[in-house]
Amino acid sequence: MTDQPFRIxxxxxxxxxxxxxxxxxxxxxxxxxxxxxFVAGSDAPIASDCGLSVLPTATFDDDRAFDMxxxxxxxxxxxxxxxxxxxxxxxRQATEASYVTSVCTGSLVLAAxxxxxxxxxxxxxAWTDKLAxxxxxxxxxxxxxxxxxxxxxxxTAGIDFGFRVIAERCGRDIAxxxxxxIEYAPEPLSGGTxxxxxxxxxxxxxxxxxxxxxxRHAAIDRIAARFAAG
Amino acid sequence: MTDQPFRIxxxxxxxxxxxxxxxxxxxxxxxxxxxxxFVAGSDAPIASDCGLSVLPTATFDDDRAFDMxxxxxxxxxxxxxxxxxxxxxxxRQATEASYVTSVCTGSLVLAAxxxxxxxxxxxxxAWTDKLAxxxxxxxxxxxxxxxxxxxxxxxTAGIDFGFRVIAERCGRDIAxxxxxxIEYAPEPLSGGTxxxxxxxxxxxxxxxxxxxxxxRHAAIDRIAARFAAG
Numbered sequence: 001m002t003d004q005p006f007r008i009x010x011x012x013x014x015x016x017x018x019x020x021x022x023x024x025x026x027x028x029x030x031x032x033x034x035x036x037x038f039v040a041g042s043d044a045p046i047a048s049d050c051g052l053s054v055l056p057t058a059t060f061d062d063d064r065a066f067d068m069x070x071x072x073x074x075x076x077x078x079x080x081x082x083x084x085x086x087x088x089x090x091x092r093q094a095t096e097a098s099y100v101t102s103v104c105t106g107s108l109v110l111a112a113x114x115x116x117x118x119x120x121x122x123x124x125x126a127w128t129d130k131l132a133x134x135x136x137x138x139x140x141x142x143x144x145x146x147x148x149x150x151x152x153x154x155x156t157a158g159i160d161f162g163f164r165v166i167a168e169r170c171g172r173d174i175a176x177x178x179x180x181x182i183e184y185a186p187e188p189l190s191g192g193t194x195x196x197x198x199x200x201x202x203x204x205x206x207x208x209x210x211x212x213x214x215x216r217h218a219a220i221d222r223i224a225a226r227f228a229a230g
Numbered sequence: 231m232t233d234q235p236f237r238i239x240x241x242x243x244x245x246x247x248x249x250x251x252x253x254x255x256x257x258x259x260x261x262x263x264x265x266x267x268f269v270a271g272s273d274a275p276i277a278s279d280c281g282l283s284v285l286p287t288a289t290f291d292d293d294r295a296f297d298m299x300x301x302x303x304x305x306x307x308x309x310x311x312x313x314x315x316x317x318x319x320x321x322r323q324a325t326e327a328s329y330v331t332s333v334c335t336g337s338l339v340l341a342a343x344x345x346x347x348x349x350x351x352x353x354x355x356a357w358t359d360k361l362a363x364x365x366x367x368x369x370x371x372x373x374x375x376x377x378x379x380x381x382x383x384x385x386t387a388g389i390d391f392g393f394r395v396i397a398e399r400c401g402r403d404i405a406x407x408x409x410x411x412i413e414y415a416p417e418p419l420s421g422g423t424x425x426x427x428x429x430x431x432x433x434x435x436x437x438x439x440x441x442x443x444x445x446r447h448a449a450i451d452r453i454a455a456r457f458a459a460g
Contacts, residue, residue, distance in 0.1 A: 154413030
């Protein structure tokens with residue numbers, strides 16, 4: 001580590017799942033030298049998935065460079081996957097950034113930008129398989145590190161992702177100290193993954209996703225077909 | 231449950247630790263019937279602890295009623311503990327709300343409003359003992375339920391708190407379904423509590439808190455002395 005700040009940018013877009021970036025932001029803000037930015041297409045407030053709006057601190061046009069970019073997921077990910085300004089910004093940043101990262105369906109946005117082609121990557125469990133349509137190798141793990149791509153599973157996996165990044169850069173002692181500082185000793189109910197969930201709960205959630213999110217499935221398939229053709 | 235919305239208000243104040251409320255907001259937003267508000271003294275953006283600013287959706291003056299209020303913690307908690315408008319709003323809401331709740335050092339704000347007198351309550355581990363100065367019984371657990379007061383430990387405990395509230399209101403099946411939806415199967419490093427941390431890490435973090443936050447310790451003691459006298 002040097003005295004240079006480690007500049008981290010979280011991408012923001014309408015319909016982002018806020019915990020996808022607020023979780024890792026809370027951990028990474030405590031990493032020695034970290035300087036966080038929240039970057040969007042304009043400086044207008046961004047409406048997240050759950051009624052909370054947040055303010056960008058920088059825009060694509062600022063043309064600032066970052067050491068790490070992180071793309072969160074959320075209901076708005078399909079629009080982000082087709083937004084030229086978003087994809088351009090990601091591609092520009094990815095050429096210089098030390099780490100190109102994502103949480104949840106943010107991996108699909110990175111993939112749509114062509115930035116996961118040939119990489120192993122994680123995603124929210126309900127969408128992991130879609131990564132293959134963009135030339136990535138889907139991996140059902142909570143955090144996946146492949147060269148400088150670090151990708152995480154669904155929503156809450158972003159917190160574990162944050163600690164993995166801290167451990168990579170600063171070592172395990174610092175990561176554990178920050179973990180103690182924010183009392184990260186979770187006490188989940190059982191069944192937070194498809195494999196560990198009770199079958200009736202898994203079937204309920206899978207059916208709800210397939211019905212409620214049929215449009216998103218179709219949109220991703222359509223984007224992927226253009227991606228493959230292009 | 232009825233068809234009435236279940237109105238949840240998160241208190242916002244400058245210097246709030248954003249994960250204290252963004253964690254439970256992400257879980258509770260998925261609870262059937264939930265309607266989330268983010269309430270502050272004015273509608274100006276609120277600067278949180280880690281460079282992210284959020285927009286209130288309601289102010290104290292709106293005089294709206296809520297079924298549940300939740301007070302997050304953070305570096306700004308001592309100012310909140312002495313802010314008359316904040317304490318007035320909490321006391322007014324607490325007379326009607328079904329649940330009066332807090333996460334992390336948000337418990338100290340509830341306590342300063344006199345709303346934990348005679349209740350068992352949790353808090354961030356470094357500040358739990360201070361609750362006794364306000365007539366509460368400090369409990370070192372991740373989530374504590376005492377009648378209609380539900381309080382949580384530090385920062386990330388807010389996510390477990392959210393699921394406990396969902397399980398209380400809607401049953402365990404719904405809580406597990408939402409947990410699967412946001413893939414809550416955490417993989418922490420070891421040592422997220424003082425008891426489970428390696429001694430050298432615990433000593434490092436405790437020393438850092440005691441040195442860096444000596445002012446906050448002094449401020450809370452001063453506020454508590456006035457509380458006891460009043």
